[in-house]
Amino acid sequence: MLECRNLSVSYGHHRALDNIAVHIAPGEIVVILGANGAGKSTLLQAIAGLVPASDGGQILLDGKSIKNLPPHLIVEAGLALVPEGRRIFGDLTVLENLVLGAYAERARPTEKDNLGRALTLFPRLAERRRQIARTMSGGEQQMVAIGRAMMSAPSILMLDEPSLGLSPILCTELFKALAEIRKTGAGILLVEQNARQGLAIADRGYLLENGRIVGEGSAVSLAGDPAVQKAYLGGVAGGTGRAWPLTPTKPSIAT
Numbered sequence: 236m237l238e239c240r241n242l243s244v245s246y247g248h249h250r251a252l253d254n255i256a257v258h259i260a261p262g263e264i265v266v267i268l269g270a271n272g273a274g275k276s277t278l279l280q281a282i283a284g285l286v287p288a289s290d291g292g293q294i295l296l297d298g299k300s301i302k303n304l305p306p307h308l309i310v311e312a313g314l315a316l317v318p319e320g321r322r323i324f325g326d327l328t329v330l331e332n333l334v335l336g337a338y339a340e341r342a343r344p345t346e347k348d349n350l351g352r353a354l355t356l357f358p359r360l361a362e363r364r365r366q367i368a369r370t371m372s373g374g375e376q377q378m379v380a381i382g383r384a385m386m387s388a389p390s391i392l393m394l395d396e397p398s399l400g401l402s403p404i405l406c407t408e409l410f411k412a413l414a415e416i417r418k419t420g421a422g423i424l425l426v427e428q429n430a431r432q433g434l435a436i437a438d439r440g441y442l443l444e445n446g447r448i449v450g451e452g453s454a455v456s457l458a459g460d461p462a463v464q465k466a467y468l469g470g471v472a473g474g475t476g477r478a479w480p481l482t483p484t485k486p487s488i489a490t
C-alpha cells in the first residue's frame with residue numbers, strides 16, 4: 236500500500252503540489268488526470284525521490300516512510316517508476332536493459348522468474364531480446380521500460396504517460412499488459428493523457444488541478460461525470476450532473 240498524506244512540493248516559490256493525499260492498494264490501478272502543468276509528473280517524481288518533498292506530510296510504502304530517501308532505496312523498498320519518455324539504455328540490448336532493472340537487492344533472488352514474467356508479458360521482447368534498444372519502435376521501447384521496471388519486483392509501479400506517442404493498437408496492448416501486471420498483486424499508479432483508456436482500466440482516479448486534488452472517485456463515477464467528460468474526455472454527456480469536487484478532498488486514510 237502506498238499512501239501520500241499532505242504531500243507538498245515547491246520549485247523555488249512555485250508550489251507545484253499542495254497537500255496532496257492519495258493512496259494505492261495492492262492490485263489496484265489508480266489514474267491521475269490533470270491538465271498540462273497540473274503537477275502529475277511532480278507527484279510521481281516526489282514519490283520516487285527524484286524531487287524533494289517539502290517539510291511536513293508523509294509518503295508511506297507498506298507503512299514505512301520513503302519520503303526523500305535516495306531513489307535507489309525507494310526502489311529497494313518496492314517502488315518502481317517508468318518515467319515519461321522511457322529513458323531506456325539505447326545502446327544496450329533489450330535483454331541487457333531488462334537485467335539492469337534487477338539491480339535492486341530485493342529483486343536478485345527472483346531475477347530469473349521476473350525475467351520470465353517480463354518476457355511472457357511482452358512476447359515481442361522475447362523475440363527481440365538481442366536487438367539494440369534504440370532500434371526498437373516507440374511502443375516496443377515502452378515495453379522495455381515497463382519490463383525493466385517490473386524486474387525490480389515492485390509492489391507499486393508508477394507510470395508517467397506510458398501511452399504517449401503510441402499507435403492505438405500498441406496502446407491497447409500496453410493497457411492489457413497493465414491489467415496483467417495488476418494480477419501479480421502490484422498496485423499501479425498511472426498518469427495518463429489518454430483519459431478514456433486510463434479510466435477504462437483503472438479502479439479509481441484522482442483529478443489534479445494546479446497542484447491540488449480537486450476530485451476523486453471510482454473510475455466508473457469519474458467517467459460518468461459531466462465535468463470530467465468536458466475536461467478530459469472531449470465532450471459533454473449525460474452523466475450524474477455533479478460538479479467537482481466529486482468527494483471531499485480530505486486525506487483518504489485517517490491519521
Ligand code: ATP
Nearest residue numbers: 246247249251269270271272273274275276277278
Ligand atoms: P504535463 O502534463 O505537461 O507533463 P504535469 O501535470 O506533469 O504536466 P509537472 O511537470 O509536474 O506537471 O509540473 C507542475 C508545475 O511545476 C508546472 O507549473 C511546471 O512548470 C513546474 N515545474 C516542473 N518541474 C519544474 C522544475 N524542475 N523547476 C521549476 N518548475 C518546475
